Amino acid sequence: MSSDRPHHVVLGITGGIAAYKAPEILRQLQQRGAEVRVVLTRAATHFIGRVTLEALSRHPVVVEMFEPGANIVIRHVEMARWADLLLVAPATARTLARFAHGLADDFLATLYLSVRCPVLLAPAMDAEMWENAATQENLARLRQRGVAVIPPERGYLASGVEGEGRLAEPEQIVARALVILAARPYVRDLEGEHVLITAGPTCEDLDPIRYLTNRSTGKMGYALAHAALARGARVTLISGPTALLPPPDAETIFVRRAEQMYRAVLSHMERATIILKAAAVADYQPKTFSTAKLKKTEADLMLALERTPDILAELGRRKGSRVLVGFAAETDAHLEHGRRKLIEKNLDLILVNDAASAETGFAADENAGFLLDREGHVVELPRMSKYEMAMRILDRVRELLAQRGRLEQRGERPR
Ligand code: CTP
Numbered sequence: 092m093s094s095d096r097p098h099h100v101v102l103g104i105t106g107g108i109a110a111y112k113a114p115e116i117l118r119q120l121q122q123r124g125a126e127v128r129v130v131l132t133r134a135a136t137h138f139i140g141r142v143t144l145e146a147l148s149r150h151p152v153v154v155e156m157f158e159p160g161a162n163i164v165i166r167h168v169e170m171a172r173w174a175d176l177l178l179v180a181p182a183t184a185r186t187l188a189r190f191a192h193g194l195a196d197d198f199l200a201t202l203y204l205s206v207r208c209p210v211l212l213a214p215a216m217d218a219e220m221w222e223n224a225a226t227q228e229n230l231a232r233l234r235q236r237g238v239a240v241i242p243p244e245r246g247y248l249a250s251g252v253e254g255e256g257r258l259a260e261p262e263q264i265v266a267r268a269l270v271i272l273a274a275r276p277y278v279r280d281l282e283g284e285h286v287l288i289t290a291g292p293t294c295e296d297l298d299p300i301r302y303l304t305n306r307s308t309g310k311m312g313y314a315l316a317h318a319a320l321a322r323g324a325r326v327t328l329i330s331g332p333t334a335l336l337p338p339p340d341a342e343t344i345f346v347r348r349a350e351q352m353y354r355a356v357l358s359h360m361e362r363a364t365i366i367l368k369a370a371a372v373a374d375y376q377p378k379t380f381s382t383a384k385l386k387k388t389e390a391d392l393m394l395a396l397e398r399t400p401d402i403l404a405e406l407g408r409r410k411g412s413r414v415l416v417g418f419a420a421e422t423d424a425h426l427e428h429g430r431r432k433l434i435e436k437n438l439d440l441i442l443v444n445d446a447a448s449a450e451t452g453f454a455a456d457e458n459a460g461f462l463l464d465r466e467g468h469v470v471e472l473p474r475m476s477k478y479e480m481a482m483r484i485l486d487r488v489r490e491l492l493a494q495r496g497r498l499e500q501r502g503e504r505p506r
Pocket of ligand 1: 289349368369370371372373374399400401402403404416417418419420432
């Protein structure tokens with residue numbers, strides 16, 4: 092995106108009572124210098140007048156997919172290319188479901204499938220609908236694909252009760268939109284790179300029924316895969332057991348044990364230019380595996396465990412000119428442990444986070460931590476979605492690649 096033109100925002104408005112707040116969002120975006128085009132769902136037209144929005148945006152408002160005289164194919168493709176951000180406010184439960192399942196049954200849902208720019212959703216609905224497992228699952232699926240969400244607030248709802256479901260304040264929505272627009276003009280800056288990512292836990296089997304594992308869910312590693320794909324990289328994802336759907340465009344290899352992950356990583360590292368080791372690999376495995384179920388006795392049971400291969404340390408020895416990023420989940424002396432692992436395992440970057448935090452640790456949708464490099468820089472990454480964090484990590488990887496390019500041009504050997 093060139094810096095001399097205003098930001099282009101498509102504002103999608105769906106059919107909830109909070110649609111009456113959408114003109115305020117539109118006006119505030121305009122006041123902050125953005126150009127806004129509006130798309131309404133048919134249901135939204137019951138809550139807000141098309142004429143009002145045409146007057147405010149100074150452009151035709153799109154509702155129907157098929158309108159006489161308009162070339163619909165060109166229209167949604169063109170609008171998708173035009174947009175720097177697709178903001179949907181309010182987003183109803185129905186629209187979350189349509190987006191989550193790729194149901195292109197009107198102009199807005201078709202546009203959602205066509206855009207390659209960031210998407211920001213501001214849901215608003217009745218508290219029961221918001222809390223429903225179906226809505227929460229749809230949201231989790233969208234977040235996993237990199238969609239940003241401003242959750243609704245608690246407050247007085249149109250149904251007359253107090254609860255969670257009220258559209259976030261227009262100021263907040265606009266502020267978040269501007270952060271997304273300013274922070275990262277959408278770029279495919281990893282085209283030509285091949286990113287190898289490990290994700291999730293490993294499971295070390297004791298017998299056909301029991302195994303040792305950890306609390307990793309794979310969310311951070313999968314977010315990295317989505318983010319790297321969005322920036323144009325080829326992605327190989329080596330995943331331990333998780334409940335997540337891998338991105339369809341990634342080459343995904345499923346493994347179970349640390350030893351299998353070790354072999355898969357080594358046999359796929361050749362083509363990789365960037366390696367992101369987000370997996371929580373078990374450090375120990377049972378010394379023996381019993382093919383028959385272990386039976387209980389009256390005595391205490393002692394498990395004999397042996398070390399698994401340290402995949403990251405091996406990669407550190409073999410990495411050549413690849414950028415190697417490690418992850419460390421710590422409960423104390425975070426920076427100290429992080430620095431030691433960075434040097435001992437010959438990494439370029441390490442993300443250290445707090446494993447003890449419920450909001451940002453294992454299984455959470457958000458993360459926070461410190462990104463350390465070999466020059467001793469420590470960048471604090473405050474609490475943000477795992478996708479945004481993935482983007483921040485890739486920004487830093489991109490800088491390292493650019494630095495290396497400069498060194499190579501000058502005939503110096505990168506470290
Ligand atoms: N890791 C690995 N292979 C292992 C263990 C860990 O590749 N067998 C990688 C993880 O993918 C992660 C990093 O090492 O990127 C840090 O993992 P962590 O368990 O925190 O570090 P350890 O080196 O195992 O150190 P410690 O157990 O002392 O904290």
